[in-house]
Amino acid sequence: MNKNKSLKKILLTIVMALFGILFMSPFIWMISASMKPEADVFLFPIQWVPKHWHMVENYKTVWTTKFPLYYWNSIKVSVITTALSVLFSSMAAYAFSKIKFRGSAVIFIIVLIIYMIPSQAILVPQFLLLRWMGLYDTHVGLILLGSFSVLGTFMLRQFYLGIHDEYMESARIDGAGHARIFWTICTPLVRPAIATYAILRFIWTWNDYQNPLIFLRTKTLYTLPLGIHSFADLNGEFYSLIMAASVSAILPLLIIFIIGQKQVIEGISMGGVKG
């Protein structure tokens, strides 16, 4: 019986692995194409392992275009957006969970309603607003648009709610105000949740295509998704290079995800978090 069961499990693992390979085949194709000379990309049957290696040349070519600039822009925008978003979200989350201020219930419900507004419904006025503020076509504008996340506030609020008030009471007796309680007592206790949210926010900002497309115009300000798209438009015939650029763009996320996978997966399963 037991032997039968583990045999079944092994068989299912093999079936799932085969399905997994099929599922991953677009990625495998991407990586493989990025390492081939252009002439071999569309050879049929597909050469999953390149016969002629062209990896160094492809990546070198990509990295001598504007690509490093796009990379730097993405790092800059994603890091600052993530930092600001975490800061603002955790402050608001603390206010809505640990401070009993007047009107907090009503304000929180308004915030909830804001959460339901699809981002595309406000693109036009946002565009006007940014132009009026002189922030259109700047990274500052892009960063500000991404820094106020209702989602982060909800997520972190759940965790601040989980902190027992006794922790805070003793600090309050010692004369600590909310600023100190927030910074030295509560926030360290919710650090895992903050890490989860930070990783997710970073991934979403890094991959964001819609906002840069609408709020940036100058090529030297482009972030990676926009950069790759314009790169693909320019180099329409050179798929090996486009794939090398795509692999380069996905790689840091993959590393972050594999390092923080436990936290990302837990964070997502916690309450159905979606960007």
Place this chain on the structure above:
Amino acid sequence: MANHIQSQASSIPTTKVRPKRSNQQFRENLAGYAFASPMLLGLGVFTLFPIIASFFLSFTNWNFVAGFSKVKFLGLDNFTKLVHDSVFLLSLKNNMILMIVVPLTLIISLVLAVLIDKQVYFKGFFKIVYFIPYISSVVAVAIVFQVLFHPTYGPINQTLMDWGFANPPKWLADPDYALYCVMGLMVWINIGYNMIIFMAGLQSIPKDLYEAADIDGASKMKQFISITIPLLSPTTFFLLVSGIIGTFKAFDVISVLTNGGPANSTNVVVFRLYETAFINLQSGYASAMAIVLLILVLLITLIQWFGQRKWVNY
């Protein structure tokens, strides 16, 4: 999520101001506003104000190029125009078709979640494999799909021709197939996310239910149908609703993969809105589309809030 949001909202203690402690309460209020103010200010400026402006603009004929002095109030003209706009109606219809993505994704990811949860080795590894498309840049992934579906050089059609199909479909270049390709990509991207949430839902089903069913001699299939599926219904319902809202927000997939084409066969509301506002520069008309989008999303959310009680088994 709405359920959990609801419980969050109701768990806020209502503040009572006692005269004796009014000074302390005043300081508490001040601290509360101070902590919440960066978020509230940002939301007010970048979300609340724009949504009000959207309502206003949707009744005008204004465009980016003309100044504010050229704003003309049109009443409901934009909305009556929408009803007769064949491209917009087509994009609305395409959005309805896109909803099929959601049940498809749910079925595949549920099966994967159940299998990976109990029936295989290397659970952690499989979780990563199926989750990778979700964290990857849609732009990069869409470019790969463009290549894979290429009518002549693409590996898919090369394989089909090799198997003897003389005239395989032109996929993204064919108005009859393009939307299905978009749907395929959307399913592929969302499987991992749905699977992870299903797995979390599976954890919350008490193990003794299965043990009891085992003793009663119920087959695995029977257990899946009469224990797993009903007890997962809150999760399924949440994924269904958020998935449907997600299909209405799908912009980047369309924009990169097909640009709404060929012949508008993959145009959807959000992409039409973008084209109208930022390519044709009709801000007022685009704002009317934004209001329609907003109403659609709010309707689905309302269905979620009320439907939850009726259709979900706890």
